[in-house]
Amino acid sequence: MEDFNEIVSKLKDLYSRTPKHFDGSILGSMTTWPHPIGVYAYQLFIHVNGNDPVVFPIVQELEKDLLATIGSLYGSRHGLFTSGGTESNILALFVARRVSRSKSNVVVAPSTVHASIDKACQLMGLRLIKIPVNPLSSVDPDVLEKHVREHNPFAVVVTAGTTESGVVDKVKEVSEVASKHDVYLHVDAAFGGLLIPFLYKHGIVDTDLFFYPGVSSISVDLHKNGRAPIPSSLLFFKDEAYVDKACFEMNYLPSGVNCGLLGTRPGASLVASWAVVKAIGLEGYEKQALAQQEIALHLFNELHSREYIEVFKPVLPIVVWRSRLYNYIDMIKKLFNEGISLYKSPSLQAARAVIMPHVTREHVDALLKALDKIHERSGFN
Structure with missing residues (x-):
């Protein structure tokens, strides 16, 4: 020693x-670099398991407040705190599979989607059909609809702020395609979630980020532009019932339920995220x-x-x-x-x-x- x-x-x-x-x-x-109040909160609550709301009731209380505050930008307060965009994206497709009435195992997405979508499909044995897209352009909704007709996917994924170039797919137009064909639409806004609503308001970008009728889920990272400590992210759903589909029976826990992919979840990240959002x-x-x-x-x-x-x-x-x-x-x-x-x-x-x-x-x-x-x-x- x-x-x-x-x-x-x-x-x-x-x-x-x-x-x-x-x-x-x-x-x-x-x-x-995380906001100082987030660092302070993280240190105070470093012992907290974010997946144990019975022993640590603050995690449920602060998660609810955090979802309501950030979710007001997109028109939803239903969701859960996750460890990052990768967990959110995997979880979104898992929920999509559980709520889908389709027997298809196909996911359709532009070639510009984040690698975590490939990871999710590999983990769940799904078939990912990628639409070739210029990295400097958003996916054409008409081309996407053609792929939806051809491949009959249970889910479609688009990105609001692509990793390589920051392009924003046309969420509203794609949501109309998803609604028309009754397909689950997930929007990966890990990077753009805390940029797009404000830049759209000022006329800087021409696409907004919102729960239009065809949107099923949106992921937003707080350890990126939210300035919270790593790992911190939110996954929003259009419907509260979808949150239950992201949870698993875990009888040994006081709550009997484990939500998200992680068993033990860093509660310090959740509390720190809440503190940073309140401060900023x-x-x-x-x-x-x-x-x-x-x-x-x-x-x-x-x-x-x-x-x-x-x-x-x-x-x-x-x-x-x-x-x-x-x-x-x-x-x-x-x-x-x-x-x-x-x-x-x-x-x-x-x-x-x-x-x-x-x-x-x-x-x-x-x-x-x-x-x-x-x-x-x-x-x-």
Whole structure:
């Protein structure tokens, strides 16, 4: 057994070598530095099992309040707290299977859906039919309807803020297709859930996120733009009865029921999410979304002015670009050596910067300076 002080010393050393969001080095991830009130709440309630509402009744009380507050943006207060977009997406398709009257095992989705949809289908033995879609475009509702007619799926999945480019599928138009054909429609809004309602309100995006008649569920991450500690997410349903379909009998628990995919659920995340939402408020999230979009446009304009870059105009605050000199993987590696971490957009053979709440204009300018440096070093004129 190691000495306590030695472990603390080792932890401090590890922390010193771990990148932090606030230093501007993390520009590709959809995670962010959590709000201080969330960190405080997490520490206070770190012992709480979020799947035991009898011993810890606050989890049910705060989950209900959290769903009502965030759900007011989309027109539903029915759902549950989950560990993230992946659990929400898997659970949504599990519920879809349970409530569907169709004997089909087919799911139809654009090729731009998150990899967790592939994971869900593999886990449940479902057949995933992907509609080829330009990564910079939303799925065409008419083409989607053609696939629905042809493949008779029990569920359709679209995305409100795709991972690689931030594109928003046309939720209202797709919901009409789902309603017409009596198909379960899940909207993955893990990234866009706390951006789209506000950007739509200000006329920045042309698609809103709402429980239109054909929408069955919507997933929204709170550990992304919600600024809650990891792991924190919400899965909303159109109907309260759907929540029961996401629960399992668990006789040894005081409640006799276990909801969601996790057995023991971090109650600290739920309480912290509630505290952060109370501290920021919907007006605060609106201001934050507008600020993120402004910084994203600043980055886009600066990249557009550089002849060595090909950049794509952002829909949500995700900026994607290619170098005219480097392969995108080589460019990302070179920037990593300059202290900047970006993620890939493989379908576009490009790099991706996500303007999260922690990203400042100074961080973006440091990225631009590093880009100029690696291109000047190679003699690009």
